[in-house]
Amino acid sequence: MTGVIHVDGLRMRYGTADVLHDVTFQVRQGEVLALLGPNGAGKTTTVEILEGFRARSGGRVEVLGADPARGDERWRARIGVVLQSWRDHGKWHVRELLAHLGTYYTAYATPKIRRPWDADRLIAAVGLTEHADKKIKTLSGGQRRRLDVAIGLVGRPEVLFLDEPTAAFDPQARHAFHDLVRGLADDGDTTVLLTTHDLDEAEKLADRILVLNGGRIVAHGTAAELARRIAGEDEVRWLMNGRRFVHTTADSTAFARDLFARHGEDVRELEIRRGSLERTYLSLVRQAEAAS
Amino acid sequence: MTALRAGWTRGLVELRQSFTNGAELFSHLLWPGLMVAVLFFVRDVSFGGLPLAALALPGILGMNAATGMISMSQQLTADREDGTLLRAKATPHGMPAYLVGKVVSVSGGVLADLVIFLVPAMFLVEGLRIGSWPTLAWVLALGLVATLPAGAVLGSLFRTARAQGLVQLPFIAVIGISGVFYPLTALPEWLQAIGQVFPIYWMGLGMRSALLPDAAVAVEVGESWRHLETAAVLGAWAVLGLLVAPIVLRRMARRESGSSVAARRERALRRIG
Numbered sequence: 001m002t003g004v005i006h007v008d009g010l011r012m013r014y015g016t017a018d019v020l021h022d023v024t025f026q027v028r029q030g031e032v033l034a035l036l037g038p039n040g041a042g043k044t045t046t047v048e049i050l051e052g053f054r055a056r057s058g059g060r061v062e063v064l065g066a067d068p069a070r071g072d073e074r075w076r077a078r079i080g081v082v083l084q085s086w087r088d089h090g091k092w093h094v095r096e097l098l099a100h101l102g103t104y105y106t107a108y109a110t111p112k113i114r115r116p117w118d119a120d121r122l123i124a125a126v127g128l129t130e131h132a133d134k135k136i137k138t139l140s141g142g143q144r145r146r147l148d149v150a151i152g153l154v155g156r157p158e159v160l161f162l163d164e165p166t167a168a169f170d171p172q173a174r175h176a177f178h179d180l181v182r183g184l185a186d187d188g189d190t191t192v193l194l195t196t197h198d199l200d201e202a203e204k205l206a207d208r209i210l211v212l213n214g215g216r217i218v219a220h221g222t223a224a225e226l227a228r229r230i231a232g233e234d235e236v237r238w239l240m241n242g243r244r245f246v247h248t249t250a251d252s253t254a255f256a257r258d259l260f261a262r263h264g265e266d267v268r269e270l271e272i273r274r275g276s277l278e279r280t281y282l283s284l285v286r287q288a289e290a291a292s
Numbered sequence: 293m294t295a296l297r298a299g300w301t302r303g304l305v306e307l308r309q310s311f312t313n314g315a316e317l318f319s320h321l322l323w324p325g326l327m328v329a330v331l332f333f334v335r336d337v338s339f340g341g342l343p344l345a346a347l348a349l350p351g352i353l354g355m356n357a358a359t360g361m362i363s364m365s366q367q368l369t370a371d372r373e374d375g376t377l378l379r380a381k382a383t384p385h386g387m388p389a390y391l392v393g394k395v396v397s398v399s400g401g402v403l404a405d406l407v408i409f410l411v412p413a414m415f416l417v418e419g420l421r422i423g424s425w426p427t428l429a430w431v432l433a434l435g436l437v438a439t440l441p442a443g444a445v446l447g448s449l450f451r452t453a454r455a456q457g458l459v460q461l462p463f464i465a466v467i468g469i470s471g472v473f474y475p476l477t478a479l480p481e482w483l484q485a486i487g488q489v490f491p492i493y494w495m496g497l498g499m500r501s502a503l504l505p506d507a508a509v510a511v512e513v514g515e516s517w518r519h520l521e522t523a524a525v526l527g528a529w530a531v532l533g534l535l536v537a538p539i540v541l542r543r544m545a546r547r548e549s550g551s552s553v554a555a556r557r558e559r560a561l562r563r564i565g
Binding site: 045047048054074083084086088092100101104105106107151155163 | 293294297298301302305306309313371374375376378379381382383384385386389548549550551553554557
């Protein structure tokens, strides 16, 4: 397992405002990493720097062994970017555009990675077969978004960037999209970096989650590790002498044992809620906001 | 190689699209149609012993060729606004292929418009003779090289399609002082001097030299077709454009990113909503 993305001490400053402070992380080959954070946390800025679309203020960044600010065409051919489309290429037909964009990658095929992805198979993979001959401007929002993903994949990228990929998706489209990304990651050839403010999505898709808030990484790890990290996250509720009680604790089992030992049968309607990643995330963001 | 091949394909696809959708097909037919109508109404008017229609037709051809500059500039602004350029940037060799594609589709469109105008006009207007195909070809080719890069520069200076609309006003003003519909010598001398700075006059002059009998030279400035000067002025615009355009385009492309397109989208949607 080798590192495909290295970010070391990344800083970004617009005018006098720092939007990224000393961001450091790595992504291994074949890994799906989610940058999770509220709006304005610096996720998009980070991704745009890694895509080579934005110049950074400081720090070291490497993607596939090259500095994105100086990536050449060969480097560009190994990167896939899923952009948020709006109305570009509206007059093109779905298959026509994918086949056309594919030709840009032909020269960069290697014995191991055949480029580009065959247009019809790619269209099938993103579930657009019925719409292959439609004009792009006639597609629905969800269909356009799947086309965006197909465009990002057409060159069989070794690193794929997805910025808020499922914003404005309906639940069904979101589910299909998650399957698609997981499928890519399971092949092990594609490293995926995605940003999202949706915790549920990060939990479903990512091998590892990086929580970004106020331009700093405030936590990182697998979904399970993150959920475990914060003490006092289990919630215990009970009813006693006609009053409702709520208590948060790291060790809910011990707390309940103690509760019964002291009050015995007075304790009623006991309910223990396991610390969810959602509460972890919210409390991390709250903590970070309180600190700044 | 990839850039040239992909750009060529891209240009042909866009050209085909512009003739297969109603709105664009209409604009392809509108201007040539209006110009044919203008020639029809002035068919009995003459100037300096020559029919005005015959004098005006080559100038209109030259002017139409110069409108490629406006299309180039408009399309560039629109493509930046809607994210087409950002897609090109995310693709290997995408930007050069995009530009090659634009040059192919815009000049193809200009040539098609010229034919759409010229064929009916030739039946309508007497006193024309295609004296020199080579002259017609080089003036047209050099004219396109002189105007398309300038159009690309204009297109990258404007941030929104709305602001871009303003380019049309000075363009129309320049047409007015370029001797398209009447000889330049009918204008005061200081206006003549300004008109001769821009390529439209020279493209029209070159077209007249290719399409009019030799006697028609009498109404031109200096009573000469001035081929050398035509080549020099158009050549200067071409060189200037080809030097400046890559710099401006590169600077514009560097600024493109997902968030800049998203910001423009939001602004545009707010305007609509």
